[in-house]
Amino acid sequence: MAQYQAPLRDMRFVLYELLDAGRALAELPGCEEATPDLVGAVLEEAGRIAEEVLFPLNRSGDEEGCRLEDGQVSTPRGFREAYRLFCEGGWPGIGADPDYGGQGLPTLVEFQVHEMWSAANVAFSLYPVLTAGAYRAIRAHADEALRRRFLPPMVEGRWSGTMCLTEAHCGTDLGLLRTRAVPAGDGGYRITGTKIFITGGDQDLTENIVHLVLARLPDAPEGVRGISLFLVPKRKVREDGSLGEANGVSPGAIEHKMGIRGAATCVMNFDDAEGYLVGPPNKGLACMFTMMNLERLAIGMQGLGLGEVAYQSAAAYARERLQGRFMGGPRDPDRPADPIVVHPDVRRMLLTARAYNEGNRALCAWAALAIDQAERHPDPAVREAADDLVALLTPIIKAFVSDCGFEVCNLGLQVFGGHGYIREHGMEQLVRDARIAQIYEGTNGIQALDLVRRKLFLHDGRLPGRFFAPVEAFVREAHGRAGMGEFVVPLEDALRRLRAVTAWLQEEGPQRPEELGAAATDYLRMFGLTALAYLWARAAAVALERLDGPERPFYEGKLAVARFYMQRLLPQVHALEAAVRAGGATLMALPDEAF
Template sequence: MPAYKAPLRDIQFVLNEVLQFENLPQQIPDFAEATPDLVATILEEAGKFCEEVLQPLNHPGDEEGCHYENGTVTTPKGFKEAYKTFIDGGWTGLPCDPAYGGQGLPKLVNFAVEEMICSANLSFGMYPGLSNGNYNAIHTHGSDAQKALYLPKLVDGTWTGTMCLTEPHCGTDLGLCKTRAEANADGSYKLYGTKIFISAGEHDFTENIIHLVLARLPDAPAGIRGISLFVCPKFLPDADGKPGARNPVVCGSIEKKMGIKASSTCVMNFDGAQAWLVGRPHKGMSAMFTMMNTARLAVGMQGLGIAEAAYQGAVTYARERLQMRALTGAKFPEKAADPIIVHPDVRRMLLTMRAFNEGCRALAYWVGRELDVSLHHPDPEKRQEADDFVALLTPVVKSFLTDHGFNAANLGVQVYGGHGYIREWGMEQLVRDARITQIYEGTNGIQGLDLVGRKLPTGTGRLARRFFHPVADYIDQASEKPEMAEFVLPLAKAFAKLQQATAWIAQAGLGNPNEAGAAATDYQRLFALVALGYMWCRMVEIALAKKDEDSDGFYAAKVMTARFYFARLLPESNSLFTTVMAGADSLMAMPAEAF
């Protein structure tokens, strides 16, 4: 099985040296108690829990899967006990509002914890992950009574939550939703319909499950403008807020799926289930997007978590597996053969995984930091600027980190060779688990359309400027440092191509939307590579400045990894730019019947 060790040294580097975490509590009074020392202790304990409790359950949980019988779901052996330990440790309330029992810590800290959970056991992470999104939607859009009833239980983890969007005939196009809501005399509603692909829809972890459900009122206008959001508990809370009568929302089956087999993915049938409107009628999508935007960033962290696990497993194997001699002569003559880590192609795979992992971590945590600013900074102008930045980068983080997670897992299999293809070694599980991250919470193709179709045009490029301006300013000042030339020059060239591609999409897309749509996926990846290049420049600048205090070789490794990124990974931006600028004709000319 691939070993996992929480990458605390690199996490702390990004938090404290790159993002200067100590400034966050000074800027935001809500985080006054979140000192770097406290956060370091929290992350260390989270790492231990992931290494010692969650990771050992990952492979057996995949082998056993969830069990379904007569509407009930039983999770694999050890999962229920691990969840009890998880909530006893207070992990569910880490980023939540203290008014409802939460610890009120920055979401940035929770990003780091989520990454470690997903490296250790993605299936387990699905359960609290969905609850956190459910909490965010109710906290933002629920009534005071709904908040008082549901949030404390979601925060302490004794209740969990879901998001019920997809139906058999509609996924991305939620305007086709058919689930209906009929009013009751007491102000509640009855829900009728079927939802599919509902993660954590039924399980044995908690005494109650709170479903957030998209449905239509009788007077709803057609399409997406006619969708409302409802809260529908599995057990109806009684006068004391405890689980009471069983609500007719029932799991019809669980999916037999490719990966994350210890996560229950359910078909949920609403047969007159009692529910309550969340927010205003017909405004359910705005409320649900509060949940989905959080979830999209969380899914990005899932991709990073898988990639980190794949890298660690591959490095361990490459150090131990003996095959052939190094091309330049034996490196370990006392052994029958050299370990495969001496071979250039194995190093190519390992360095690709590592360079993307570390760049993605820095980028995602930067977005996490700005998410905290957008929610808590006392200056409304600062909040708006940060909110713009998070909105722009959310599709980039979701798509690129999950694409990388799947690619890294496949590279891990390749490093293992034939053993990687065999289940007992555990690497192929990472491939299967990673694949869904590119699909749910909006496929990565949809993320590209969101970026070019919604985010770039907003405010005549207002969102885009939140990224382009600081990168341009950084290139100007870093270009004056001779030691940074080998890194800044490639970044400047790729950044110029991104600017040119952005302008072309804006102009061509006005005349023909297919031009923007055809460019979306490649543009999104080009954007991500430039963003990672920017983060790598910031990291290597710090590493170069600290080379004289590099007792463990950490900073030297940063510089070497950065050189690999700029020499072998960022150049992909050239081909992506060419593809973006090729236009839509070659994609759209062929008639559908010719396929």
């Protein structure tokens, strides 16, 4: 059976030993109370709920799925009770502004909690994480009257939020959308159109659902320059915040999906529905990116969470499953066979999973801390640098971490062998649930294009330097430390290659944009691998200083996995560099009609 225990020790390592979050958060106004003791208590309680409440519902929720009957979507058994407990604990407002009823905790803490929700029950986690994204978009772009009317019940969890972008004829190309918004003459608008693939579009968990809908005003410009953002509630909301009659919003169908079956993915019909403009007219896509970028980071966290469950389950199975003998001689001659954890190939799979999981946990936390610094730091220069880093890392985290999550889930299934392929052990569900993360919120190919076409050139190309500068500073300092050579030398080589390829793309891109498209996916993975090498080298530096303490086995484990990463996973950057420099000629040589 799949199993999960919240990785609280590794989270503490990332927060307080790797990132020095206690000091970093103390510098940020509004984070003074986020002490290690408080954060530790929050994470422990979140872990308990993940293990005891959400994880037991994961398999049953997948088997039952959601149902649409008489115009109402029902979630799987147990979800409503779990959601009620979730709200009673104040979890929907963990990162929300206290002015709207939230707890105001740092994004860094919110991300750790979200990882645990995703690991324990990714389908359930989608409902609150979408609400958190909708909250951010409304808070950032709506007028104060709308914020006061809609945000407090969302923060309480009584109302949820969704993101309504996709239409049947257009996916990523939102410039083609047809949903219309007509001024109603009373300051509101009437929204008509159909959206597909709307996660949480309808459900029985909350009193109301706040849809953020992209639509076109009359006479709006063509393409993405003519998109506006509207807030459209499932039930109308009176001026005093009380609920009125049903709005013109209804689920037309629910998708029968490969995975995340406990999350209702709906076709949503808007029929002359009452809505409110959020942000300036025709600037809706820019406003919606506030939500989309948070969701992209959350999707990366979903890959990390599922990868953690896959690793823990596979490691436990490998310690118990007897099969064959160790090639160097029996490890346990008194038993009929050795546990499969002794076999080199099984260890390769487990170490790969652990190296990606722990490295990606550090990467996501680094980005989360940068979000807090970008939003709260008193120094404008620090805020700008942090915001640049978040912008650079967002497509990498969404794509690289979700790619790793799917890879790790497949490796976990492989460790189980035939038992992994059947449902009762829970591994095949992890593979199905993880697969969508590479597709939604912008496919990973789209994320790679965002990285090479926008982020490499934004603000005169300064964003990559926000990554290179701290890594190069660390390399210079670490060269003089005893025992660090085996970690710093491969990191320095990968960094040199990544820097050179980045400069090449920045030079070639304006003249030959097709080369950016050809290089995008390989370049993003090269960047992700190098980022993890930096964080693993930092982890090794911390571990080397703590080997004489009472937790020596923990730090020895860190060093062992860091060595594996540097020697067995990081060398992928050599092949990726060659692929990027090969250019796009071979991709485009075959005529279209030959496919």
